[in-house]
Amino acid sequence: MDLCPNNPERWERIWDYAQERSPLKKRLIRSEQDRITRWDRMAEDFARRTDCSSASQARETIMEMFKAEGALRPGIRILDVGGGPGNWAIPLSKTAGHVTVVEPSSKMVEILDKRIQEENIQNISVIQRRWEDVDVEAEGLSSQYDLVIAAMTPGVHNRTTLDTLIKASRKFCYMSSFSGLGRLTGVKELWEIVFNEILEENPGDIIYPFNLIYAMGYHPKLTFSFREKGQDMSEDEAQTYLLEFFLDYTDDSQEIREKVDAYIKTRSVNNRFSTRREICQGHMLWKVA
16 A cells, blocks of 8 residues: 555545545435535534634634634635524634625525624625635635635545635635544434434545645644533424534435434433533644745
8 A cells, every 4th residue: 555645636536435434424315405404504503603602702713823824814805605694704704804705595694794893894705606616716816815724624625625725825825623533423323213223434534635635735724622512402402403503414204204303302401401422623724835
């Protein structure tokens, strides 16, 4: 086996293989448009959950790192890939000259537009499309941004989408993803109940793009953050939340609903379903020029 760490094609194949062998890929039955529609349904809840003080503080810590490394300076142009409801774009707009957000979910864009209007922000624009559908060269976006970020987004998931990210930048790129199972920790036990198989690995682990970026000749600064993630919801809310995830991988049926319902009830106290888990995120910042 070729173990050369500077062989990008090897790490590209490893990343592709991790996804192809994952139950998350093998069992996926929904189209990309179906999953965007799911994000539309989840948009308001996602915006609320990620606008808490702990999440804001975590983003502030990363932005301080940007400043220390010279990646965030007054007046720069920023591209935010998979920007969602603007959790990054809005605070970054206070320093940047302009922020462009690429986001495919119409409901996420609605929330972002509302926040822009409420705060009277003049320097954010939105491209409502999948990152995979953006041709940076044909659309004149190549090397147009001082900082390109892809924070916890499924839009950057292989060599092609990573290459596009890098092409759009003229100075810095930032990417973050889970290290380890991440959010999948919260569904691992139920996954085994539903499918009778173990969910062992996360094909979106930060290790895959990190190795590829390093092999491409860049030297990403890699840091990790740890935090306890908790959820507290009613049994009905928990069923909706878990079904939203599992119905990407199985058709809706009485059987699946009964399994999810039984799982929730055996772990609820006073009709409240609560979970606590530690998650780790990897953060990469690297210079492209």
